[in-house]
Amino acid sequence: MTGRLRLWSGYVLFFYVVTHLLNHALGLISLRVLEAGRHWFASVWGNPVGLTVLYGAMLVHFLLALWSLYRRRALKLSRWEWAQWILGASIIPLGVIHVVGTRLAETFYDVQSGYPWVLGSLVAGGWPGIVRQFSLPLVVWMHGCIGLHFALRLKPWYRGWLPLLYGLALLIPAASLAGAAVALRDVAELAQRPGFLEMLFQQARVPGPAQIANLYSIASGLEYTALALLVGAIAARPLRDLWERRAGVVRLDYDERRSVTQPAGLTVLEISRIAGIPHASVCGGRGRCSTCRVRITGDDRHRLPPASPEEAKVLARIGAPANVRLACQLHPPPGHYRVTPLLPAAAGPVEAYRRQPQAHGGERYIAVLFADIRGFTTISEGKLPYDVVFLLNRYFRATGQAVEAAGGRLDKFIGDGVMAIFGLNQDPQTACRQALDAARRMALALDDLNEAMSGDLDVPLRIGIGIHAGPAIVGEMGYARAAQITAIGDTVNTASRLESMTKEFAVELVVSQELLDRAGIDLGDAPRHEVEIRGRQSRLAVRAVAKAGDLTAMS
Template identity: 80%
Template sequence: MVGRLRLWSGYALFFYVVTHLLNHTLGLISLRILEAGRHWFVLIWHNPIGQTVLYGALFGHFFLALWSLYQRRALKLSPWEWTQWILGMLIIPLGATHVVGTRLAHELYGVEPGYPWVLGSLVVGGWTGIFQQFALPLVVWLHACIGLHFAWRLRPWYRTWLPLLYAIALLVPVGSIAGAAIALRDVADLAQQPGFLQNLFERAHVPSQDGIANLYDISRKLQIGALVVLVGALSARPLRDLWERRAGVVRLDYDERRSVAQPTGLTILEMSRIAGIPHASVCGGRGRCSTCRVRVGGQDRAKLPEASPEEQKVLARVGAPANVRLACQLRPPPGHYRVTPLLPASAGPVEAYRRQPQAHGGEHYVAILFADIRGFTSISEGKLPYDVVFLLNRYFRATGQAIEAAGGRLDKFIGDGVMAIFGLGKEPQVACREALDAARRMGEALADLNEALSGDLDQPLRIGIGLHSGATIVGEMGYARATHLTAIGDTVNIASRLEALTKEFAAELVVSQELLDRAGVDLGALESHDVEIRGRQGRLTVRAVKKVIELTAMS
């Protein structure tokens, strides 16, 4: 809830900043149009509703940011987090003078806070004031854009709209600064006329020197007050840590060689950062992206608190099992736990999107297909490397499209062979029928490919396919960026062996009777064999199909 309030208060402030900067861009036309546009800006914000939203969002965002800083157990932030924090803190000294000199000056002394007064004061004040006022919108804009980028980049639509958003992020501040600079130049030119600034300040009801000094004093006090609150939030952190050490120690074992022991109260992600253990966290520990998720075990796992509704929502999005938690949200009580990060530390936003429920590992009934080009070594002999790569890519595209059209999932390409999985999240009968349909489609695709390449091949491509089904271990396996959803086990090994038997039976397809029975398909008219599979006890009944293109299309 705190994170949501902080985000929505940021949205309100961002809308205020956008309308303010767009008003500045009218200075590109003329000073008169710039001032006329301010009346619309005042209409939106200088009313009871607008003022309540603006100042509520301003103070709420400030104090929620300090609360977030206090809540952090470690200040080991990523570069973009440090950048956003530093820009946010710079807003206070840069913005205090502007707010006091416009809004508070109007309330205390009746100053008309229009552009002539602001620009005239900049002309009189010199380059220091000009630098501060022109730096303010740039700092605010960069701070806001960083926040919006990391709040939105996990949304599926963000990548599509990114070019347009990037253009807006560039054009709005550039137009604003250019408009304000041209308006300032116009006022500076007019200030050369005798009595212009004096008349301007009289119309704006500028206070006396004592009043101006009072406004500067208020600005300094606001800055000092903000600094005191910031120092207070930072100073309270070690006191909190000292108090929490009384509750006990949490020990995390990451692997055989890495262990972390810290006082209770820290999240697993914070403990990883304190210990210098790389840990993925695309959203910066805000519980939005799921990339920091870990599998938690150990003797004290039963002590873990239940996941909050927000954490459960994120975990459900990625189909996480019960023993998987978000490292940025879980604060384990004193005890000994075993922690396994499920994503590489270099994980990016794409890993935060919804994944297959099988990704975390489990046993599922699936059908496995292995296929290989027969005699490819002899076919590739004498061909240029470019021609070999071209031929393989055409073959892979044809077979890949056939597999996906049948409802399967391409697992991997191995040399000139391919492995595919059918039935993830489906009934066994559907999985087996899809595998048979894929074999038929591959035969048709190969025939079309042979016809297309007839002028380039001395002999047509021939294929061997092995199909088997059964209970298989499915999950994301690999290391770092080479991690992907795959299957291992006896079923996979048998399907690979059946593909090799196509040479012995001079057939394009060897399929197990187990798969045919599950699919409800009768191939009794075809020759049957009882084969012995290396590494497996007992014999396996299989059917050999000479031409897969002759298989009846599966409905």
């Protein structure tokens, strides 16, 4: 809840800043239009509801930022996080005098805090005030953009919109500063007239010296209060650590060589960071991205607290099993646990998107298809490398489209061969029928490819397809960015052996009777064989189909 409050208070403040900067941009037109735009701006944010929302968001965002600082166990931040914190802390000394000189001056002394008053005071005050005032929107804007980027980069649509958002992030502050600079120049030129500034300040109802000194005193008090709260949050951290050590210790084994012991009360992610163990966390430990997820084992795993509703929602989104938790949300009680991070430390926002439930590993009944070009070595002899690559890519595109059209998943290309999986999200009967449909589509696609490339091929391409169905281990396997969902086991090996048997039987397709029975398909005219499969104890019944394209379309 605190994370959501901090995020939504940030959204409110960012919207306020956007409208304020767009109002500044009207200075490019004229001072009159700039002031007219301020009246519209004040009608939204100057009414009791707008003021309550705005200052409430400011207070909530500031206090929750201090709470976040207090709760952090290690100040090992990324460069962008450091930049956001430094920019956020800089807003207070830059912005307090502006807020006090406009909003509080208007409330206490009935000052007309419009652009004439602000710009006139900048002209009268000289360059120090101008630099401070023009630095404020830049600091606020950069702080907000960094926060918005961290909040939105986990959304699937964000990458597509990023160029437009990046353009707006540059255009809005540039137009705002340009508008303010033009307006300031116009006021500075008008100030050359004798008595202009005096008249301007009289219309703005500028307070007297004693009242101005009181406003500066209020601004200093607010700055010192903010500084005291910041120092207090930092100073309270070691006291918190001493208190939590009384609860016992947690020992985490990351592998045979790395074991970390820390006081109870820390999250698994915090323990990793304190120990200097690289750990993925795209969202910075806010429980949004799931990239910090870990598998928890060990004798004391039954003592772990249940997942919070927010953590459970993220885990359900990625289809995580019961022994997988978010490292940034799990506070293990005293005990001994074994932790296995499931994503590499360099994982990015792409890995945080929705993933298939099979990624974590499990047994599932699937259909597996292997296909291979017959005699491709002979066909490729004498051809230029460019021609070989072009031919293979045409073949891979044709077969890949056939597999996807049938409802399967293209697993991998092996040389001139293809492996496809069916049934990751379907029932066994549907998976088996899809595999047969894919074989038919692949054969027909190959016929079309041979016709299209008849002038470039001495002999037509021929294909061999093997299909089998059964239980297999399905999960995300590989390393780093080469990891993908695939299947291993006897079913996969058998399908590969059946593809090789197409040479022996001189046919396009060899399919197991197991798959046909599960699909509810009768190939009575196709020859039946009892074959031996290396690694299997019993013989396997298969059907040999001369032309896979002659199979009836599967509905």
